Amino acid sequence: MRIFEPHAHMYSRITDDYERMALSGVEAILEPAFWLGQPRTHVGTFLDYFDALLGWERYRAAQHGIHHFCAIALNPKEANDDRVNAGVVEAMPRYLAKDGVLAVGEIGFDDMTPREEKFFAAQLELARTTDLPALIHTPHRDKKRGVERTLDLLRDVGFPMERALVDHNNEETVGMCTDAGCWIGFSIYPDTKMDEGRMVAILQRWGTDRMILNSACDWGKSDPLKVAKTADRMRRGGYSPDEIEKVVWRNPIAFFAQSGRLVAEDLDRRPVVDGELWQGNSILRGQGA
Amino acid sequence: MTDVENQLVTLVGARARTEGIAWLDAERARIAGGDAAALALAFPAAGRQVGRGGLDAPGATITTPGGEVIPLAAWRVDDAARVVLLLADARRAPAGALARAFTLYQQGDARERCGVLRALSLLPGADADDAAIGAVLDAMRTSQGEVLEAALCDNPYASRHLPPLEWRMAALKVVFVGMSLDRVARVAERADAELAQSLVDLANEREAATRAVPPEMWPVAARFPPPGLAAKLVGYLEHPAVAHRAAAATALGLLLPSTPALRAFLTDRLAREPDAAVQDALRRALAA
Numbered sequence: 001m002r003i004f005e006p007h008a009h010m011y012s013r014i015t016d017d018y019e020r021m022a023l024s025g026v027e028a029i030l031e032p033a034f035w036l037g038q039p040r041t042h043v044g045t046f047l048d049y050f051d052a053l054l055g056w057e058r059y060r061a062a063q064h065g066i067h068h069f070c071a072i073a074l075n076p077k078e079a080n081d082d083r084v085n086a087g088v089v090e091a092m093p094r095y096l097a098k099d100g101v102l103a104v105g106e107i108g109f110d111d112m113t114p115r116e117e118k119f120f121a122a123q124l125e126l127a128r129t130t131d132l133p134a135l136i137h138t139p140h141r142d143k144k145r146g147v148e149r150t151l152d153l154l155r156d157v158g159f160p161m162e163r164a165l166v167d168h169n170n171e172e173t174v175g176m177c178t179d180a181g182c183w184i185g186f187s188i189y190p191d192t193k194m195d196e197g198r199m200v201a202i203l204q205r206w207g208t209d210r211m212i213l214n215s216a217c218d219w220g221k222s223d224p225l226k227v228a229k230t231a232d233r234m235r236r237g238g239y240s241p242d243e244i245e246k247v248v249w250r251n252p253i254a255f256f257a258q259s260g261r262l263v264a265e266d267l268d269r270r271p272v273v274d275g276e277l278w279q280g281n282s283i284l285r286g287q288g289a
Numbered sequence: 290m291t292d293v294e295n296q297l298v299t300l301v302g303a304r305a306r307t308e309g310i311a312w313l314d315a316e317r318a319r320i321a322g323g324d325a326a327a328l329a330l331a332f333p334a335a336g337r338q339v340g341r342g343g344l345d346a347p348g349a350t351i352t353t354p355g356g357e358v359i360p361l362a363a364w365r366v367d368d369a370a371r372v373v374l375l376l377a378d379a380r381r382a383p384a385g386a387l388a389r390a391f392t393l394y395q396q397g398d399a400r401e402r403c404g405v406l407r408a409l410s411l412l413p414g415a416d417a418d419d420a421a422i423g424a425v426l427d428a429m430r431t432s433q434g435e436v437l438e439a440a441l442c443d444n445p446y447a448s449r450h451l452p453p454l455e456w457r458m459a460a461l462k463v464v465f466v467g468m469s470l471d472r473v474a475r476v477a478e479r480a481d482a483e484l485a486q487s488l489v490d491l492a493n494e495r496e497a498a499t500r501a502v503p504p505e506m507w508p509v510a511a512r513f514p515p516p517g518l519a520a521k522l523v524g525y526l527e528h529p530a531v532a533h534r535a536a537a538a539t540a541l542g543l544l545l546p547s548t549p550a551l552r553a554f555l556t557d558r559l560a561r562e563p564d565a566a567v568q569d570a571l572r573r574a575l576a577a
Contacts, residue, residue: 054398
């Protein structure tokens with residue numbers, strides 16, 4: 001089973017997690033930019049974080065045969081912080097031009113403040129001008145109203161629904177998203193948000209079109225193998241291998257391929273790790289002395 | 290347009306799709322034509338446009354304005370395209386080309402950084418202008434082998450401008466991570482007694498741990514032989530690996546003028562040596 005993990009905060013994980021994910025079938029990861037567990041006080045620390053997503057995490061992943069992509073954004077929590085918000089959004093265009101950046105995200109609402117709305121809209125505009133899809137966080141408190149306001153804002157600014165992935169859905173929000181026509185994300189967590197059994201029930205009720213599963217695997221109690229575990233639950237629930245692959249592989253690829261920067265066939269080749277051979281040209285010494 | 294730029298465009302053309310080739314032509318015309326903002330946008334896009342695979346040009350080389358030859362065996366297609374973009378930018382404004390390249394390095398991902406590092410010795414003023422040496426020093430601190438390699442291997446700019454301490458650490462790091470010391474530019478010219486001692490110390494540490502020793506360090510160490518090196522090299526003349534015997538023979542040739550007694554060991558080995566390349570190395574050593 002091939003897994004495209006479309007939302008994983010690998011910056012928070014140890015290298016062994018990459019190995020376990022690779023063993024569970026993960027061949028590609030998209031890491032959206034988010035909060036780091038505590039507030040940042042300088043724009044520069046955001047830029048160093050973005051550089052890590054583009055550099056070090058890609059390298060760590062490649063060592064385990066995993067393709068690493070990312071999404072760049074000012075997250076909703078820190079959109080409220082005037083020490084950093086405007087400066088980060090100002091620096092974003094240069095990052096959105098980078099190879100391997102497949103979306104603007106995570107953007108969206110957290111406490112649904114005016115500042116969050118302002119920078120959410122500003123970053124949707126950045127997504128539009130850079131021709132990238134948007135990965136959208138939704139609030140964990142007041143979830144239903146948060147998803148409503150998210151979909152309303154997308155409609156108000158005329159952002160194409162098929163280029164929006166609205167994440168962290170639950171039983172109460174999934175219908176709104178299927179009606180709206182956006183892509184529908186679910187973060188499968190050990191205790192909160194969504195679990196494997198509930199997820200399979202949702203798929204049985206709403207079908208598998210535009211459904212995208214992730215583990216989020218962040219700084220809190222979370223599990224980088226949750227997509228594989230949910231796929232296993234789907235299998236036990238009677239889903240065919242092809243239907244499972246649609247949800248955990250083809251759906252996220254179809255969404256992020258809208259960036260024009262993700263070619264599905266490229267995923268058939270392992271990512272290059274330095275020290276390998278180029279068409280027989282030895283980069284390293286090439287002898288076992 | 291410089292010969293090197295032309296040469297690289299031809300090599301990219303052999304590997305990239307038609308659209309990628311057209312993109313590169315359009316971008317370098319735009320950049321050289323005076324669009325100062327075009328380079329920063331084109332630079333990160335190069336991999337998407339021309340591809341990221343190996344340049345696949347075994348044996349191909351380019352020559353710097355200072356006359357130094359750079360093999361392209363380790364280059365990727367996007368490396369070559371990014372060097373072309375930087376050369377086009379240098380045609381637009383030769384002054385400050387190295388400083389602008391350094392800025393791109395600081396803002397670049399690993400692939401972009403490799404492109405900058407590989408361009409440095411080809412940019413105007415590279416022999417005299419150390420404005421971009423910060424990129425090499427930064428790359429020396431990375432653990433990403435590809436970036437380290439682009440900074441230190443087949444890169445005359447690093448060997449031209451790194452201060453003595455940093456240059457020695459660079460050479461040692463190349464050996465330490467398993468890349469060939471032969472790929473460090475001007476290694477024979479810049480090697481000194483401290484580097485020789487560090488190399489032999491590394492060899493001793495590896496031997497103590499029963500780990501492999503990189504053979505190409507011997508001729509470099511032999512230019513400033515620490516005590517005991519000759520005896521160690523005589524031992525390596527009997528090593529089962531061809532590369533070790535050949536390197537030991539070459540290094541012993543350097544020691545022969547000051548230690549004529551070594552001739553007997555070289556002659557003895559030559560009489561028994563089955564490998565043609567090692568025989569050659571032994572004959573060259575004896576002729577020294």
